[in-house]
Amino acid sequence: MNTDQKMNTDQLIEKTIHDVFENMYFMFPERTRLSPDIFSFPISCYMAQTQLIKDSQSFDLYGDNNLVNKMAMNFLGEKRAFEHVELIDIFREATNVIIGNYLSAINKPLKVRFNIPSVSTKTILTCEKDQFYDIDQVYIIENYFFRIALTG
Numbered sequence: 001m002n003t004d005q006k007m008n009t010d011q012l013i014e015k016t017i018h019d020v021f022e023n024m025y026f027m028f029p030e031r032t033r034l035s036p037d038i039f040s041f042p043i044s045c046y047m048a049q050t051q052l053i054k055d056s057q058s059f060d061l062y063g064d065n066n067l068v069n070k071m072a073m074n075f076l077g078e079k080r081a082f083e084h085v086e087l088i089d090i091f092r093e094a095t096n097v098i099i100g101n102y103l104s105a106i107n108k109p110l111k112v113r114f115n116i117p118s119v120s121t122k123t124i125l126t127c128e129k130d131q132f133y134d135i136d137q138v139y140i141i142e143n144y145f146f147r148i149a150l151t152g
Contacts, residue, residue, distance in 0.1 A: 067144035
């Protein structure tokens with residue numbers, strides 16, 4: 001990815017994150033310029049991974065457990081304790097919408113699809129630079145951690 005493509009992709013992902021969180025979850029993301037190398041993860045978070053089919057682009061999304069719970073409350077309009085599987089579904093759906101909106105924004109042909117996101121919980125204390133990402137954005141959303149990273 002050349003510098004111009006990277007800058008354009010970075011801006012489109014940021015716009016997509018703002019649009020999705022503001023319109024679906026009534027939450028207002030603030031992108032932080034802190035380096036992901038030194039930013040502390042929450043102790044536990046949800047991690048979603050997906051890849052474009054027949055393409056090299058892959059996406060990793062991380063959301064603090066409390067953020068995903070708040071997303072569920074705002075989206076479903078219910079204040080209750082959500083089951084683990086419900087929160088996985090909420091984060092998977094958020095990933096679908098974010099990646100789908102991003103693909104629409106970059107005018108990918110309709111035939112371009114992505115795999116169903118896999119979602120798991122991850123317990124980590126710091127965000128290690130475990131792999132190279134072409135785009136790596138960190139947000140604070142209502143005091144909770146959110147990260148989206150793109151390779152390819």
